[in-house]
Amino acid sequence: MRWIRYQYGGRVSYGILEDEQVEEVSGSPFGEYSRTGHRFPLTAVQIRIPFEPLTFYAAGINYEEHVREAAALLGREPDLPEKADIGYRANNALIAHGEPIVIPKDATERVQYEGELVAVIGKQVKRVSEDEALDCILGYTIGNDVSERTWQANDRTLWRAKNTDTFKPMGPWIETNVELDSLQTTVRVNGNAVSQFPTNNMIFGVAHYISEMTRYLTLYPGDMVWMGTDGATENIKAGDTVDVEISGIGTLSNPVIAEE
């Protein structure tokens, strides 16, 4: 099942996407809801971010090849994480499928994509075992963890490197029926595949992260966890289009523009 959030006739609603038709839902996927019977063509609605998250968790470094590529660029030894220490991103930076990534005037040319799987939490959990961890997940969407590498290397925190307004495209919808091992992530810039990896080839998987996190913290419906990216990443610039496809979920597509 696919959950979508959209604007139609000036109103923002959740809906269920079937056969390119959106059926309006009253309520939300995080609580009670009912189908209204009102259907619109997908092409007639404006897609919004799939939900407004409560806490925005991000695994950060979570694929070996990405660690090795990043270390090589800095001339350092790769430093693989030993534990599932979760990090954070910020909601101000979220934009929907189709909305532009805006590169600030004073950014360097090293603004790069990172295609990521996003786990959306649907149930409140604390101290959940790895075996039961995936039961709290409503579904999965796609994120692009856009990063300015010069700021990432030089600032004390990741605030503007990762959380500048528009640096977190997310969508286009939430897919609830996902077989993690079958997923493949492909990033395309202007239609050319620039990165491809098995999505579940993580250092610490979704279930392990959730189990470790909930030893100390409560996860709530509406929280989300971005799971990191693999491989090398390349610069994007104004005029480009960046697509992140995860097979079985969909394709998140965003144009890149320069700040005016």
Added chain:
Amino acid sequence: MRWIRYQYGGRVSYGILEDEQVEEVSGSPFGEYSRTGHRFPLTAVQIRIPFEPLTFYAAGINYEEHVREAAALLGREPDLPEKADIGYRANNALIAHGEPIVIPKDATERVQYEGELVAVIGKQVKRVSEDEALDCILGYTIGNDVSERTWQANDRTLWRAKNTDTFKPMGPWIETNVELDSLQTTVRVNGNAVSQFPTNNMIFGVAHYISEMTRYLTLYPGDMVWMGTDGATENIKAGDTVDVEISGIGTLSNPVIAEE
């Protein structure tokens, strides 16, 4: 003026606190509101966190003495921040005035208080000058940035060191009429003053932080910025009571208990 958020008769509302009386408000301080005329004694309501924040920003290292004390403990040279790089904390950890800080079973004895000024954003702003930055502030409350120092030193991120459930007491209310230079922060453990400093003696002040942050990000009504702490901090343990007083705002008081 003091904004309070409270539970009374099973319902959570915003109110205005005057002369130990809470007047119920319909609406919120972040949008439209009106006074209802219903008044209750402060002692009859259960105080909640003053609001549910959107994005939880934290300055982290922002007082010289704190940097020097922390460096001395680690046998390192003090490393003063050169720029106002903002960090993040997480809402799961927030608790209200009076609620217990729960020390996890596997925490070391190095769980410590940090008394902090909290700036509450009331207006949406982007690219605001330092001169105009304070205009977006609704008011100020008090935070205790409880930290497990062993985890803080060893984990890749601050997730459990700073964001374990109950590690972020906040309150008791928001004071809108604040003269930053006149504020004094005092932390008391079991009634004994253990830390005292001029609240505004920051490396980077509130206006500077907001101006720098909004070069890249939009601040929204309901965001907040925790401004850091000064001086040495000491261990707290089950059975203790920790008070953070900021003169002119109030006193945030929380008991400490052990996880069962």
